[in-house]
Amino acid sequence: MNDQPDATEPLEEEVRDPYLEYGTALAERLGGRAVVEHDTIRIYVDRSNWVETIRRARDEEGLDFFSWLTGIDWSKDVEVGDTVAEPDELEERFEVMCRLSSVEGVAGAHFIAALPKDDAVIDSITGVFGGAEWHEREAHDMFGIEFTGNPNLSPIYLPEGFIGHPLLKSYPLLAREVKPWPGTVDVEDMPPEPEEPAGGGEA
Amino acid sequence: MNEEYRALMHRSEVAVSVELQTQDMTLNIGPQHPSTHGVLRLVAQVDGERISSVEPVIGYMHRGYEKLAEVRTYAQMTALVNRIDWVSGFASEVPFIVAVEKLMGIEPPERAQWIRLILTELFRISSHMVFTSSYPLELGATTPLFHVLRERERVLELIEGMTGGRFHPNFNRVGGIKPAAGGGKTQKKVSMDIPEGWLEATRAAMERVLLSTEQSDTLVTGNELFKARTVGVGVIPGNKAIEYGLSGPNLRASGVPFDLRKHEFHLPYDQVDFNVISAPGGDCYDRYWVRLQEIRESVKIVLQAIDKIPEGPLRAKAPRVLKVPKGQIYVRGENPKGEFGYYLISEGGQKPYRLKIRSTSFSNLSILPWVLKGALVPDLVAVMGSLDFVLGDVDR
Amino acid sequence: MITGWFWADVIVKVILALAAMIGMALVAIYAELKVMSHMQHRIGPYYAGGRWGWAQPFADALKFIQKEDLVPEGADSTVFRAAPYIVVAATFATFVVIPFSPSLVARDLDLGVFYLLAVSSLTTLGVLMAGWSSANKYSLMGGLRAAGQLIAYELPLALAVVAVVVQAGTMSLVGIVEAQAAPITIGGLSISLPFLLTGQIVSFVIFMVASVAELSRIPFDMPIAESELTMGYLTEYSSLRFTMFFLGEYAAMISMSAIAATLFLGGYWIPFVSETALLYFGPFILIAKISLLVFFILWIRATWPRLREDQLQDMAWRWLIPIALLNVLVIAFFKVVVF
Numbered sequence: 001m002n003d004q005p006d007a008t009e010p011l012e013e014e015v016r017d018p019y020l021e022y023g024t025a026l027a028e029r030l031g032g033r034a035v036v037e038h039d040t041i042r043i044y045v046d047r048s049n050w051v052e053t054i055r056r057a058r059d060e061e062g063l064d065f066f067s068w069l070t071g072i073d074w075s076k077d078v079e080v081g082d083t084v085a086e087p088d089e090l091e092e093r094f095e096v097m098c099r100l101s102s103v104e105g106v107a108g109a110h111f112i113a114a115l116p117k118d119d120a121v122i123d124s125i126t127g128v129f130g131g132a133e134w135h136e137r138e139a140h141d142m143f144g145i146e147f148t149g150n151p152n153l154s155p156i157y158l159p160e161g162f163i164g165h166p167l168l169k170s171y172p173l174l175a176r177e178v179k180p181w182p183g184t185v186d187v188e189d190m191p192p193e194p195e196e197p198a199g200g201g202e203a
Numbered sequence: 204m205n206e207e208y209r210a211l212m213h214r215s216e217v218a219v220s221v222e223l224q225t226q227d228m229t230l231n232i233g234p235q236h237p238s239t240h241g242v243l244r245l246v247a248q249v250d251g252e253r254i255s256s257v258e259p260v261i262g263y264m265h266r267g268y269e270k271l272a273e274v275r276t277y278a279q280m281t282a283l284v285n286r287i288d289w290v291s292g293f294a295s296e297v298p299f300i301v302a303v304e305k306l307m308g309i310e311p312p313e314r315a316q317w318i319r320l321i322l323t324e325l326f327r328i329s330s331h332m333v334f335t336s337s338y339p340l341e342l343g344a345t346t347p348l349f350h351v352l353r354e355r356e357r358v359l360e361l362i363e364g365m366t367g368g369r370f371h372p373n374f375n376r377v378g379g380i381k382p383a384a385g386g387g388k389t390q391k392k393v394s395m396d397i398p399e400g401w402l403e404a405t406r407a408a409m410e411r412v413l414l415s416t417e418q419s420d421t422l423v424t425g426n427e428l429f430k431a432r433t434v435g436v437g438v439i440p441g442n443k444a445i446e447y448g449l450s451g452p453n454l455r456a457s458g459v460p461f462d463l464r465k466h467e468f469h470l471p472y473d474q475v476d477f478n479v480i481s482a483p484g485g486d487c488y489d490r491y492w493v494r495l496q497e498i499r500e501s502v503k504i505v506l507q508a509i510d511k512i513p514e515g516p517l518r519a520k521a522p523r524v525l526k527v528p529k530g531q532i533y534v535r536g537e538n539p540k541g542e543f544g545y546y547l548i549s550e551g552g553q554k555p556y557r558l559k560i561r562s563t564s565f566s567n568l569s570i571l572p573w574v575l576k577g578a579l580v581p582d583l584v585a586v587m588g589s590l591d592f593v594l595g596d597v598d599r
Numbered sequence: 600m601i602t603g604w605f606w607a608d609v610i611v612k613v614i615l616a617l618a619a620m621i622g623m624a625l626v627a628i629y630a631e632l633k634v635m636s637h638m639q640h641r642i643g644p645y646y647a648g649g650r651w652g653w654a655q656p657f658a659d660a661l662k663f664i665q666k667e668d669l670v671p672e673g674a675d676s677t678v679f680r681a682a683p684y685i686v687v688a689a690t691f692a693t694f695v696v697i698p699f700s701p702s703l704v705a706r707d708l709d710l711g712v713f714y715l716l717a718v719s720s721l722t723t724l725g726v727l728m729a730g731w732s733s734a735n736k737y738s739l740m741g742g743l744r745a746a747g748q749l750i751a752y753e754l755p756l757a758l759a760v761v762a763v764v765v766q767a768g769t770m771s772l773v774g775i776v777e778a779q780a781a782p783i784t785i786g787g788l789s790i791s792l793p794f795l796l797t798g799q800i801v802s803f804v805i806f807m808v809a810s811v812a813e814l815s816r817i818p819f820d821m822p823i824a825e826s827e828l829t830m831g832y833l834t835e836y837s838s839l840r841f842t843m844f845f846l847g848e849y850a851a852m853i854s855m856s857a858i859a860a861t862l863f864l865g866g867y868w869i870p871f872v873s874e875t876a877l878l879y880f881g882p883f884i885l886i887a888k889i890s891l892l893v894f895f896i897l898w899i900r901a902t903w904p905r906l907r908e909d910q911l912q913d914m915a916w917r918w919l920i921p922i923a924l925l926n927v928l929v930i931a932f933f934k935v936v937v938f
Binding site for chain 3: 228230231236237238252339341344346348349350353422426428429431432580581582583584
Binding site: 037038039040065066072073080081082083084085097099103104105106110129130133134135142155156157158159169171173 | 261262265267269270271273274305306443445446447448449450454459461466467529530531532533535542544546548550551552553554555556557559561565566569570573598
């Protein structure tokens with residue numbers, strides 16, 4: 001664990017980014033692809049290696065603190081909210097994202113596995129982290145992702161008999177269908193004033 | 204009791220159980236129950252007073268914040284996120300605002316950062332005092348509630364004096380903090396800063412808070428009956444706590460001295476001196492003790508921050524309409540309950556593309572079935588209370 | 600010969616005792632509200648009745664009585680309805696033998712102490728009935744806890760009383776008070792002292808612990824245990840029946856304190872007061888002693904959390920009963936050998 005980033009170290013030289021170095025090295029060791037931005041390390045792994053990577057991250061890299069697991073819906077069909085920046089180039093998919101970190105320092109990474117939309121199945125990591133059970137159930141509720149091997153994949157938030165997966169981009173926000181959120185109207189009408197200071201900067 | 208005797212007892216127990224086969228009773232605890240802190244439901248299988256398994260049923264308070272975040276602009280979000288864990292609203296605002304600031308490349312002024320730090324710690328004190336007051340109540344002691352909440356009121360008054368709200372301050376703005384309440388147009392300069400005399404009032408209130416922890420010490424901490432109910436009850440070993448993602452005081456009480464305030468410095472925690480409190484036992488008593496000591500450490504931090512807070516503006520220049528550049532970021536902070544983080548995916552618009560809220564209590568609660576296996580019904584209350592969860596934080 | 604006068608006498612006595620019991624229970628409720636408030640830096644009841652909120656217990660009782668008298672659908676209706684009466688009747692029956700002054704006692708039974716122990720345990724029967732008949736799991740658990748508590752704590756309670764009976768040489772409560780009033784001679788000095796100061800301190804402690812347990816008050820209030828079993832055996836009760844349980848609980852607290860005061864603190868008697876004066880002041884002296892003990896019980900409630908059921912059993916069987924047995928032996932030894 002000597003190569004974990006040290007946040008106390010001032011980043012004087014532009015070249016040296018401890019998070020980037022750590023992330024790239026970590027991805028190399030675990031067999032994934034690293035993307036590091038804003039000190040946030042993302043490691044893309046194949047879904048066939050999902051459980052194995054998580055286990056190795058825990059056992060070999062000391063990332064033994066299970067922080068959370070969730071899904072992301074990358075979709076062109078957006079019912080509510082913003083679309084992605086370039087919808088045409090988007091490859092539609094689910095991503096399962098799991099954050100592991102260490103309880104000794106700032107080391108931590110987000111492991112991401114992409115799943116095709118029509119086959120959203122991935123192995124459960126409950127065998128590695130017992131705490132993942134609830135998080136997987138939540139992702140199952142919200143995105144409809146199947147976690148094979150989860151001992152109890154029943155709905156955790158949604159009532160019984162609920163149809164649909166609320167966090168899908170294609171799922172409408174029914175309350176807003178009935179009555180639009182007034183705030184959105186405000187913002188759209190407001191003229192952009194990027195130069196004017198918004199607060200009390202002059203004190 | 205020696206091993207042989209224990210084995211004998213076990214054998215006789217088994218013999219009896221085979222003869223008298225009893226069926227477990229399903230006991231529904233909640234959603235409306237005095238000690239579930241809101242609307243948590245536990246389906247427990249009990250054999251007499253002993254719990255053979257317990258299954259928490261959550262979601263009664265699910266408000267869909269992650270979905271709502273996708274239709275809210277960044278500026279509107281702070282009003283939402285401080286309602287996740289309503290006992291420590293401000294502390295959950297900060298990581299979100301910091302995430303947006305980092306994506307936009309805005310550095311908030313020093314003074315704003317220190318004010319954020321002070322408020323975070325005040326909310327920590329307030330949250331922990333809710334715990335130290337209500338936890339003895341769950342074990343049947345009514346008096347500590349009043350003594351502790353009386354002093355907590357002073358902290359809430361401070362928060363109200365600064366932000367105008369007691370629970371939901373909605374005080375953070377991208378680039379700094381909201382100009383404090385009060386004053387008219389003519390007093391613009393005055394109204395832009397924190398209220399006059401606020402720092403002195405804080406200092407005085409901290410004295411009272413310390414006094415209240417002393418009172419808790421004499422009334423609760425050393426109480427033999429309190430110890431009988433909590434020591435050795437609901438033991439969570441360190442490795443289990445890590446596996447289930449427990450964080451904050453719950454993790455530290457299991458002998459893992461991990462405090463994000465010592466590692467993540469988006470608030471100037473590196474410039475204040477404080478100790479990370481941890482206890483080795485992992486039982487209910489340690490979880491109580493750690494929180495009580497953390498109140499003292501927070502008081503220490505607040506007093507140092509009052510001395511160190513620099514003069515200066517409260518807010519950096521930020522565009523009125525926030526368009527956050529494309530990017531993904533995870534920012535976490537030490538909420539009173541533990542690691543609280545936001546994974547923010549921006550696609551360059553006015554609203555987040557996806558906001559994952561890592562709420563503390565969800566993970567903290569997920570260990571409940573494991574830790575309650577084989578416990579007694581009264582222990583259920585003791586353990587549940589000691590985990591200090593807020594249902595809004597569990598369900599989001 | 601049963602004449603009309605006999606019945607008139609009985610009716611008057613019953614009404615007086617009932618009034619005394621309810622009156623004292625109401626005062627106890629008010630005391631609890633006020634004493635606990637002040638211990639918790641609160642004011643407590645303030646408006647009802649005009650001054651110091653003295654009418655708060657009446658207001659509470661009125662409010663409870665106004666509520667709908669519910670019987671759960673699955674409940675055993677007869678048992679459910681009967682349970683509160685048993686609790687109140689049993690508590691009321693204990694007042695029969697408590698002497699308020701040398702002459703003011705409903706019935707001075709020769710087996711007064713025995714009668715007390717028998718009758719005061721009946722309250723638990725009522726509680727068990729309530730818990731069982733409510734068709735509610737919380738109620739059932741509360742009722743069973745109450746039964747377990749009774750079995751565990753009846754023993755030390757009885758043993759503590761046995762020690763007193765051994766020393767007094769009588770089972771009549773008036774006789775016990777008189778035994779305490781009788782002077783004893785220590786080194787040429789003749790004084791009379793209550794049993795508490797003449798070797799019954801251990802019995803007193805055991806008696807108080809056991810009676811707090813029998814009363815199901817904190818730290819032994821597991822049958823109710825608000826944070827665990829919502830309200831235990833009281834969960835399904837409302838209206839008048841709840842009020843009866845409520846009054847019964849406080850009346851039982853008074854009666855237990857009265858018994859303790861009679862057995863250990865000398866009852867209506869205090870030293871240096873003449874027999875004739877006791878005839879008039881006896882009741883007040885007893886009430887003062889009761890108040891002291893009630894205050895003590897309230898004080899405990901404001902201070903301590905509640906124990907766990909297994910810890911309570913542990914304490915009874917592993918500590919109180921052996922100590923109580925030993926205590927009886929020691930007292931008997933002194934009684935037979937020394938005096």
